[in-house]
Amino acid sequence: MNTQSNAIPESPLESQVIAPTVIPATRLMYWSVRRELWENRSIYIAPLAVAALFLFGFLISTIHLRDKMRAALALTPAQQHELIEQPYTFAALLIMGATFIVGVFYCLDALHGERRDRSILFWKSLPVSDLTTVLSKASILLVVLPLLTFAITVVTQWIMLLLSTAVLLGSGISVATLWAHVPLFQKDVMLLYHLLAIHSLWYAPIYGWLLLVSAWARRAAFLWAALPILAISVVEKIAFNTSHFATLLVSRLGGGPEDAAFPVSSGMSMDPLTHLSVGQFLISPGLWIGLAITAAFLVAAVRLRHSQGPI
Amino acid sequence: MACIEARGLRKAFGTTIALDGIDLRVEEGRILGLIGPNGAGKTTALNAILGLTPYQGELRVLGRDPWTERDQLMRDVCFIADVAVLPRWISVSQALDYVAGVHPRFDRAKAEGFLAKTSIRSASKVKHLSKGMVAQLHLALVMAIDARLLVLDEPTLGLDILYRKQFYDSLLNDYFDRSRTIVVTTHQVEEVQHVLTDLMFINRGRIVLECSIEELESRYLEVVLHPEQLAAARAFKPMHERQVFGRSILLFDAVDRQQLAALGDVRTPSIADLFVAVIGNQAGQAQGAAR
Numbered sequence: 001m002n003t004q005s006n007a008i009p010e011s012p013l014e015s016q017v018i019a020p021t022v023i024p025a026t027r028l029m030y031w032s033v034r035r036e037l038w039e040n041r042s043i044y045i046a047p048l049a050v051a052a053l054f055l056f057g058f059l060i061s062t063i064h065l066r067d068k069m070r071a072a073l074a075l076t077p078a079q080q081h082e083l084i085e086q087p088y089t090f091a092a093l094l095i096m097g098a099t100f101i102v103g104v105f106y107c108l109d110a111l112h113g114e115r116r117d118r119s120i121l122f123w124k125s126l127p128v129s130d131l132t133t134v135l136s137k138a139s140i141l142l143v144v145l146p147l148l149t150f151a152i153t154v155v156t157q158w159i160m161l162l163l164s165t166a167v168l169l170g171s172g173i174s175v176a177t178l179w180a181h182v183p184l185f186q187k188d189v190m191l192l193y194h195l196l197a198i199h200s201l202w203y204a205p206i207y208g209w210l211l212l213v214s215a216w217a218r219r220a221a222f223l224w225a226a227l228p229i230l231a232i233s234v235v236e237k238i239a240f241n242t243s244h245f246a247t248l249l250v251s252r253l254g255g256g257p258e259d260a261a262f263p264v265s266s267g268m269s270m271d272p273l274t275h276l277s278v279g280q281f282l283i284s285p286g287l288w289i290g291l292a293i294t295a296a297f298l299v300a301a302v303r304l305r306h307s308q309g310p311i
Numbered sequence: 312m313a314c315i316e317a318r319g320l321r322k323a324f325g326t327t328i329a330l331d332g333i334d335l336r337v338e339e340g341r342i343l344g345l346i347g348p349n350g351a352g353k354t355t356a357l358n359a360i361l362g363l364t365p366y367q368g369e370l371r372v373l374g375r376d377p378w379t380e381r382d383q384l385m386r387d388v389c390f391i392a393d394v395a396v397l398p399r400w401i402s403v404s405q406a407l408d409y410v411a412g413v414h415p416r417f418d419r420a421k422a423e424g425f426l427a428k429t430s431i432r433s434a435s436k437v438k439h440l441s442k443g444m445v446a447q448l449h450l451a452l453v454m455a456i457d458a459r460l461l462v463l464d465e466p467t468l469g470l471d472i473l474y475r476k477q478f479y480d481s482l483l484n485d486y487f488d489r490s491r492t493i494v495v496t497t498h499q500v501e502e503v504q505h506v507l508t509d510l511m512f513i514n515r516g517r518i519v520l521e522c523s524i525e526e527l528e529s530r531y532l533e534v535v536l537h538p539e540q541l542a543a544a545r546a547f548k549p550m551h552e553r554q555v556f557g558r559s560i561l562l563f564d565a566v567d568r569q570q571l572a573a574l575g576d577v578r579t580p581s582i583a584d585l586f587v588a589v590i591g592n593q594a595g596q597a598q599g600a601a602r
Contacts, residue, residue: 021386021415021416022386022415023412023413023414023415027412027413028412028413030412031408031409031412031413032413034408034409034412035405035409038400038401038405039398039400039401114398117398117399118392118393118395118396119396119397119398119399120396121363121390121392121393121396122392122396122397122398122449124361124362124363124381124385125361125385125389125390125391125392126385126410126413126414127382127383127384127385127386127413127414127415128382128385128413129381129382130381130382132382306381307364307365309358309363309364
C-alpha cells in the first residue's frame, strides 16, 4: 500500500477537506479481519465445540483417575509419563485438527463465497484494496487460527490439570506425580512454536493454493483444489514411474523438514525443549521455498480478485 | 474538471462487443440517466467507470484511472450495483461498524438518522430484511458517505412502487446538492424522469442519444393528431409514429412548435416514448425495455 502518495490531497477541487481522506492501512486490515470473523463464526465455534466435547469426555474419565494414578505408580517413569501426558497431547491434537479442517474450508470459500452471493460488489464499493482483502483472509489462516488454537488448547489443558488435581486431592492421592509429568508451561511454549512454525509458516503454501483456487474457481472449488494435485501425481507416476510430487505433498502435510519441528510427538523425552531446533527450522530451504510459493499464490489471488466479478 | 471523461471506451467479451468506442463526458453536479435495452452495454459502462472491469480506451473518473486506482477512487465514489449485494449474514449494526471503520467519509450518525425513519432495527440481519428494506439500508449507508460521484445500477429493480418512490425522493431531498454527480441506470424510466438533468440512450454498445433535459424539452415534440392531419404532419418527417385509441401520435425532432400546433395538441414526449422512438428505429428490435 502506497501510503506516501495517499497522504497528498487528491485534488485541488477537493471541497471536503475537514474529514481525513485516508484510513491507515492497519485500520483497514483490522476491520477486514473483523469482517471475516463476523462472517465465519466457525473459525472459533468449531475448536471451542471440540474443546468442550473433549472436556466433557475428560470429566467422565476422571471417575477412573484414582485407579489410573495408583496403577501408574507401579510403572517405570517413562511409561508413567506416557500414560499421564497422553490425554493432554490428545486434546492438543484434536483441537489442532479441528482448526486445520476449519482453515481448509474457510480458504476454499474465502474468495469464492463473495462472488457467488454477489456481495463482492458491495465490498468493492468501499475503499479497501484487493491486496488488503486477500491479506486479511490469509492472516486469518496464518495468524488468527494458530493463536486461537493456542489459546483454546492452553485453557483446555489447564482446566484438565486443575480438574485432575481437584479429583486427586479429594481422594487423598499425591498430585506431585501428575504435576511432574504434565509440565504445562513447557508444553505451552512448545505448542505455540509448533503452531507458528508448522500451522502458519510450513502450511502457508497449502493455504495459499486453496485461496488461489477459491479466487479462480467458478464452482466446485474443492474439486479444483484437489484435481490438479491428483493429476500431477498420476501423470508423474505414469510418465516416469516416480512419485516425487506426492512425497513432497505428504512431507508438507506431515509437518516440518525432517522431524525437526514436530515437538508434540516427542512424548518420550523428559525435556522436550531440547528438541525444538528453531534454528534448524528457520534455515531449512523447504520453509523458504514454501513461503515464496505462498507469496506467488497470494499475488495471483489478488490479481484474480481485481479482475473477477460476481459469478 | 469533468467528473467522468471517456474517449473511445471499448470492451468486448469474446466476439460480443459490449462497448463500441464510447465518448462520454459527465460534468460535476449532473444527474445522468443512462438508459438502454437489456444487453445494451449500460452495466459494462458503469463497471468500467467503477473499476470493476478492464477496458480499452481512455477513461478518467474524478481524475483517476478506475482500473488501477479503484480503492482510492472509492473514497469519493459510491455505488449501488444491484438491489441484493449486501452480504446476507451481516447485521445492520455490523454494516454500520464496518463502513465507519474503512470509509474516511462515512458519517455514522447520519446513516443512523436515515435508518431511524425506517422500520429497520440495528440488530436485524440482512437475510431477515425484506428486499425493500435491504435497499433502504444500502441507500442509508451510501447517503451517509460524503461522496462526489454516486453510481446506481438498477437500484430499485424488483422493489414495489412505494419503495421505489421513496428511494428517489430521499435521494433528491436528502442527498443531492448540486456539487455531487449521480449516474443512474434503470428500466423504470418514468420514475426517474423528473429526477434527471441529463439523458443518455445507449444501444448495442453505442451512445445513440445524448442531451440535457432542457434540450429534450425544447428539441423533441410530440403531437396528438387529428386523423385528417396525418399526411400534413408526415411531411415534417416524424421520427416515430404510434396509434393510441385510434389517434396518431407523432414524435418530431427539431421541428418548429408553432407549425406543429396547427396540426394537433403539442406536448413534450416522455423519456419512455422518446426511447421507443430512438431505439425502435434502430433496425427493428426495441425490446420494450422502457415499456
